[in-house]
Amino acid sequence: MPTTAPTGHPQPTGPAWTAEALDLLRLVRQLAAAELASRVQQFESEATFPRELLKTLGRAGLLGLPYPQQYGGGGQPYEVYLTVLETLAQHWLGVAQSVNIHVLSCYGLAAFGSEEQRAAWLPDMLGGELLGANCISEAEAGSDISALRTTATLHEDHYVVNGVKSWVSHAGAADYYNVFCRTGSDGVRGLSLLLAPADTPGLRPQTPERKMGVRSSPTAQIVLDGAEITQDRRIGRPGKGFLIAMGLFDRGRLGIAACAVGLAQAALDYAVAYAKTRQQFGKPIISFQGIGFLLADMATQVSAARTLLLDAARRFDAGQQSSAAAAKAKLFATDTAMRVTTDAVQVLGGYGYVTDHPTERWMREAKLLQLIEGTNQIQRLVISSSL
CATH class of the missing domain: 1.20.140.10 (Butyryl-CoA Dehydrogenase, subunit A, domain 3)
Known part of the structure; x- marks a missing residue:
């Protein structure tokens, strides 16, 4: 009768699979077997977030795989990154989900940030020293992003943000939050993205949801009550949020x-x-x-x-x-x-x-x-x- 996590996975082939990529996959399989399989049951049953384990994966280069090497990323194609995610999920879905959430949290800055912003923040994000989260959904705005109601009003050199975000993965555990908010009234063209540090006054994670599964990854509302986010933390031009x-x-x-x-x-x-x-x-x-x-x-x-x-x-x-x-x-x-x-x-x-x-x-x-x-x-x- 099986007692440990399985390791089945076909050997990948194709142009994406360079010697470096195959070595990476072998490392991931070893890490997953050694660090994930023996811990998943305890962390899931206790609803404990494995923050130190994610730092270990970050230092192994797994939290920035699809991003440029010049900022500390792995420079790998998405095919390789997704195969890494699949391998992690075979042993612990919660950890694979956290890697996916964090990698997504780096996207806005990597793709739309200024060179100054990327140089200042992206290396620690891609190295896993900082953990990220995305604040998109709201109670009345899930897949319909045009219905977002969280507002950001510009006052001199900072935005004052008010609203409530729902279903935020890593809520309360993240070091920064991508806050999608309304800086204008023109439908989806009025949406912008602000990169908020977790210690921003007025940014308050709420009690985690009690979920059916993936309990090791916290999910909660984020209340933004007069949260002040400096203008230099807007990613891209106003209206680029959509x-x-x-x-x-x-x-x-x-x-x-x-x-x-x-x-x-x-x-x-x-x-x-x-x-x-x-x-x-x-x-x-x-x-x-x-x-x-x-x-x-x-x-x-x-x-x-x-x-x-x-x-x-x-x-x-x-x-x-x-x-x-x-x-x-x-x-x-x-x-x-x-x-x-x-x-x-x-x-x-x-x-x-x-x-x-x-x-x-x-x-x-x-x-x-x-x-x-x-x-x-x-x-x-x-x-x-x-x-």
Whole structure:
């Protein structure tokens, strides 16, 4: 009967996989096996955020992989970065999610910041010494970013920000927050991005939400009550917030798809190992078609999800329009993770429903992936609009 996190992952091939990238992946696999697998159960059950572990991953170069080397990033294509995320998610989804959240928090500054801003802040962000978060959603503005109500009013050299942000991952643990807010009244053209330090007066994280899964990663509201953020912390010109957010959504959906593939692979590997050792009627249950065919379908779905993700990643790396491809990957991979983790519970039977095995946790975690970075209904809207 399996007792440890699985490590199944096909060896990647293609132009992105230089000797340096393959060495990186070997390092990630070693780190994940040594640092993640043995800690996940305790941290998830206690809802404890693994901040020191993320610093370790940062010092190993994993928190800035898709960003330029001149600022301390890894200079790796998205295909490599997403494969790293998948590997981490096989061992601990919460950590993979935190890496994804932090990498996204660096995007606005890396893509739209001035050279002075990048030189001042980006190295510590990409090195993992500073941990980031994005404040986009609000109670009445989830996927409809044009409905954001948080306001930023310019007074001399600083903005006064008022509003409430919802579903902020890393709330209370982050060292800085990307605050998407309204600096003008002209619809999406009135949205801007401010980079706020965590110790900004008037920026107050609230009590963390009590979640079904991924409990090691705190999620909470952020109240901005007269928070003063200096004008030099505006990223890009006023009104660039919508464009930055759209770039975040594409990248975020790819990251969630990678996490979903990793989670599904973990569930598949665990179910297969269990089915090989569990005896019924004098033979392992994998030999019965009822189980063997179920595992065959799971394996096919995981392979299909990974292929769809790699296609989207390669389009992204090639500079092609990839919003629909990212939405397809997120939709299919997260639906696959939900289906495969549920089927893994079924393979284990009653054992799959108890906390002695990770399958019940994986099933709870998979549901989150269908909701964040745009629900899967929103992904269908994106895809249908592209047709």
